[in-house]
Amino acid sequence: MNRYFAGIDIGASYTKCVVIDEHEAIKKFAVTQTGFDFEENAKKVLDEVSGPDGEIVRICSTGYGRKNVAFASFNKTEIACQSKGCFKVFGAEATIVDIGGQDVKIIRIDGEGKRVDFKMNRKCAAGTGAFVEEIAFKIKIPVERLDEIARSAAGEITLGSFCTVFTATEILSHIRAQVPLPDIVRGVFRSVAKRISEMDYFSKKVVFTGGLAKRDSVLSKMIAEETGSEVWVPENPQITCALGAALYAKEAFAGGPT
């Protein structure tokens, strides 16, 4: 019977689960909306990844709902898990930019994967996934389509406000002035990239994770421009935190710290 280790990341918007084997290879992963019942959805996502050929021997939970998963063996913060997951993927000194549903995290890790320090956004939605979701809702375009729209922009509007609600009002005035939609969407992404770049200073390499991260996307290019760093995006940028949790689960099974 094979031994597997699971990491479950219950985020503000999505719940992610990763199962790894004893060689730390990802066997399966799943993503679902977090919804109201954290435990139920975490179970659902875990069931999806559980295979017939082995047993999950340790589970580590992380994310906002990390303490709501009774079946997890232990929990770790998303700062610790994100660091571990990203270092596993890139194995180098870097600054992680994780755009979550409700927050933005900037985590600096050294060449050995150790956390140097971390920062979260102040109590404000600017720069977070919630900001982009709100604006997408206002302009009635699914979040997934924003990147494609921004690519066709000839120009870019400047958004001046820190506040999500005021930004929505600003956008209305651009719509009234008949600014093309792609230019508005580019402006929205620029505002996210700017807010992030103002939070801290950055290493030469930035690892960009979270639901909004996508390789070669308009936003990842803008983050590179604003931070002056090279931006790396993992193959599956939404699950690096759950991967880190799975790695902690494996360590714990081997007798490491919980």
Place this chain on the structure above:
Amino acid sequence: MAEAVKRRQIAATKEMKKVMARHFYELDEAVKSKRQKIAWCTSTGPAEILRAMGFLVFFPENHGAILGATRTAMDYIPYANRLGYSPDICSYTTSDIGAFLKGETPLSKAYEGITSVPKPDVLAYNTNQCRDVRDWFSFYGRQWNLPVIGVSTPRSVGEVTEEFIKDVSGQMKALIKPLEEISGRKFDMDRLKKVLALSSETTRLWKACLFSASAIPSPVTFFDMTIHMGPAVVMRGTEEAVAYYQLLLAELEERVRDKVAAVEGEKYRLYWDGMPVWGKLREHSEMFGSLKASIVASTYCNSWIFEAFNPDDPFDSMARAYTELFIVRTDEVKERYMMNMFKTFSCDGIIYHDSKTCPNNTNSRYGMPQRLTEKTGIPHLVIQGDLNDLRLFSEEQAKTNIEAFIEGLSEK
């Protein structure tokens, strides 16, 4: 990683509650019987002069803290906002004014028979902490048509020079004449010396209590001390305050001798800069406790250590004591002070509370956390919140920040 913890009660708490109750009942009785005049005073204001002139002293900041701790502040702040007091200014001020406008006080729930805060005969401030205290007192001055007098202390002071002392001391002396008129009593220097001697002894004992936390493990946490500082704020200058801190100190010294830890299994020792989040004291105490982290020292509780008090030189020594306070000083002085504290208390980490409506008691906005971590190698965390307005505090964000910070310490 976190387990539930039982908080270790301090036996002296019972006596402290009695001392505080007597303080409020004495004031209430004075209002009803009109036997004694009442002065309102800022917490680091000229309390000794007021006491020496026969006033009973009430401290609105203490009332502000009670509004915060009882989580009633948010019910009252909007009333002050409507009157033009912005939600961005001191939430002690806005919650206290709001409670007044609504005709309520949490004192009436805690102390049977008390229905309102004690109406004063005079309000005396010291702007050493901020301008807000003066604006706060001026509101009541206008409301009740009462005299508002006080001391305007220079702020952002580097070295406390003789010029500063002479200025502040002169302003303190100038309070005597109006206070004689209001109280109908002549100023008595011997009485002031006696009060100052008692204040000095209170402050010496309070410091000893705070510094007992330099022991490893620490017998007490910041969260305990924010409660036990009550008498040092509202009763300094009285025999009762001295007696109370003798009792508390004996208990803490016994804990140190017996190696009794406030946080069982203490692993991390932290410094807290800034105000407490009053409405979250218990939660914070339990959260840090469950992470085996003891907050052993703070800028805030140290604010009522007035080492310069000297009964043989009352005015100049009061001027010095109230001007050399941490909150009055430049970042250079503050940083030196904090570095000494980190050493004395063997701190592993620093928590800065960025209190939205209290910029004067927030030290994380001008790069100090980064500078001090660079100089000392001690990591820091800034949490966003407020002293009283819990709408400015995100529980989940703070929790994740604090847990991740302690996780980081454990991996060092």
